[in-house]
Amino acid sequence: MHGDTIVALSTPPGSSGIAVIRISGPEAIGILEAMAPGAREWEPRTLHNCPLYGHGPQLLDDVVTAVFHGPHSYTGEDSAEISCHGSMQVVSAIIEEIVRRGARLAGPGEFTRRAFLSGKLDLVQAEAVADLIASETKLQTEVALLHLKGLLSGKIGMIEKGLRSKLALVEASIDFSEEDIETYDPGELETVASTYTALIAHLLQSEVAGSKLRRGIRITITGPRNAGKSSLYNALLGEERAIVSPVPGTTRDVLRERIHIGGLTYHLEDTAGLAETGCEIESEGIRKGREAAGAADLVLFVVDAVEGWQEEALEELEVHAGSNRIVVVNKADLVPGGGDTTSLSPAGEERTVAVSAMTGEGLALLRDKIFDFTTNGELSVVQGELIALNIRQGIALRRAMEALERLVAELGKNSPAEILSLELREALDACGEVTGKSAAENILDEIFSKFCIGK
Template sequence: MALPLPPALSDTIVALSTPPGSGAIAMLRLSGPEAIALTDAVFVGKKLQTQPSHTLHFGTIRDGARILDEVVVSLFKGPNSYTREDVVEISCHGSDYIVEQILTLLTRRGARLAEAGEFTKRAFLHGAFDLAQAEAVADLIAADSALSHQVALQQMRGGFSQELRELRGRLVQFAALLELELDFGEEDVEFADRTGLVKLLNEVQTLVRRLLRSFELGNVIKNGVTTVIAGRPNAGKSTLLNALLNEERAIVSAVAGTTRDLIEDEVSIEGIRFRFVDTAGLRDTADVVESIGVERTRKRVTQAALLIYLFDITSTTPPELEAEIEALNPGRRIPVLAVGNKLDVASDPEIEAFQNQPDVLLIAAARGDGLDELREALLLKVRGEGLDRTGQITIVTNLRHARSLEQTNQALDAVLVGIEAGTGTELLAADLRQALASLGEITGEISSDDLLTSIFTQFCIGK
């Protein structure tokens, strides 16, 4: 259902919807009640008001007798448009001067420069899609991997919203029965079966908690995984980085302590972005520059989402490995993958010492042996239980959504505790209302101007 438009959103707006800067083509977008009339006033070609929707028209944009450019105008008549208003898109040559001249001409004729995200905000307010879908538009624009694109597209097409609507719908019926009990409070009757309510709440809470667990993975998909490669000098960290990136990104030398500073680069593994950080070898050193590198390594580890602790099989024992990881990552606060290198030159006893060690992977980085297994192990570390190979399940990627789900979960907890304690209907109803409100905030069924402003100002101008 469309929401009432604030007066400012009844204006006709215009913005450049392609990236600024010189290029082959630029596209300016207008939306609002006067979008077609304003364009007709400066466009020489067919009369746009009389043309059918979803058509293209060639002509010129003129300021009086002066031709500014030859353009192609795309016409979308509301409600069959992105914003559900009349929309005109003007494709001109991508000169900064031409764009500026056309924008100036249109604003002089009465259009207003659009604010950040205002086109999508209008689409939301007109009921084209809900708030979660609107936020997915920004995620889709920012998607830089196959998986982030897939998740954003699924959310934009309403997969997540549909699941939330089903959850909310299951709660609304019981909430209505509790409200009915309040209307007949003096008669001491129960319309809502408490046993059935407990069963429903447990089912809904299971789904809410699954969505909450998926946020850890969703955050990884959206923002990537900072993965620090740490270990002693000459363990092969730079060799491993080069092998994972499939390029000579870091200098490799037999001289210990070659890497003095952090070297970072990204690679996508099955749609998940990993930002690998090669670090200085961990050892006590009198070299001032190298000691700074070691300190930076320790600091970078604390900021990592995942730690690859690389060790030399030929010079490390299992007890030493455990002690080194504990010293660097006490209590394993950061997920760690222990990787033994130089499998190609290790003796059988040296290999056998680690073959039965849990969470230890053996590779030969210089030859590329075991790298496929390493990539699989990395994916398992970040995927957890939340993602199948097709990525078709619902995954939460938005912090705002995760916070609302957490509030929903807490409110459902309160209802369950209240039922067990025999709490009165009024308090149960209040907690259930809070759960419904928190779910409604995700899709925008319940929203405030401050919330909408916070969300849409993060969009780019022209979208």
């Protein structure tokens, strides 16, 4: 139990068929029972239909409830779920009554934080809950679900178990050095440390892709005016989002939408066409577009196949020479095969694709190149084993790996057991940080603050 009773709406605000309100804490069931006078004693984890009353008594709604007695609940403490009609007036009235009876509004992720503090979930699993809620692609969902089911925690638990048994032997040899007891075998300890180092190194291979899987990848479309940037943007989105017109300088603001390629989320941006201009609004648009391109993970530089490589386009392309970029030669329908424009591209043929935003020609190849040039094969561990470390887990596991590497070095120097025990403890502490056994309060605050309210 964590003291007080909390309440929140767990479904999105707004009109819906059903809204779910969640209460957790010592008063959760008592408050609900008081609001449903006449209801027979509720069987736990079973749905019950009943009217709920507010102060007065005023009928608030006819609802379906389920109560969960701790520890057999998500949070590990007494809790209840109310499925009411999805009207914000109904939801507000029920929550107000629950608060009037002594509960308080829950903060972001507070239910999951309580589940973590009750030992229902470890920190990797709690993070997986947030990932699952945010998931948009099948790959993101699969990884989150498997992490929630303990795929990564299980591997770390296995390392911890192995290290702990070795630590016991190493420390016994310090405490009982005079006595005839079982002690550690340096060769065996080295094998174990090297095996776990390799395993952690393998897990760390998923770190970069893991962060891309969660955060997404930013792509900015840029290039000369009228090259068909907005048409390409719309074609990649599959909807007419941006205004397209033959008038040069149509796009002014930076437009942003999400697309999915290969299980990853891409934040795609359309920007103003690059040109010398006396128009203040247009030049502000160009400035914003350049800023966006400067911060992007990948720049799609679009040129018009008919116009070819004009001096200005070449100069502008140079600005992005240091960026990860793909040259898109658009309007291929007007110059079948992209003409000489593709082969003469300063970015090289591999980084150039001829497309037609109008007919869709070349777009599949462009999508493939976008994926390849933004993942560099990093996704293989994620796609294969469905393991994807986040940055926090990566930092802690690298600390564990470094301690194990130092342990192997110390074993090579025949160092005393005291030093070996220090490194083993460091590795164990770092593993504990991943699963949350040894995570500091401020880390928990940061993790749970990113959750939505009601989860």
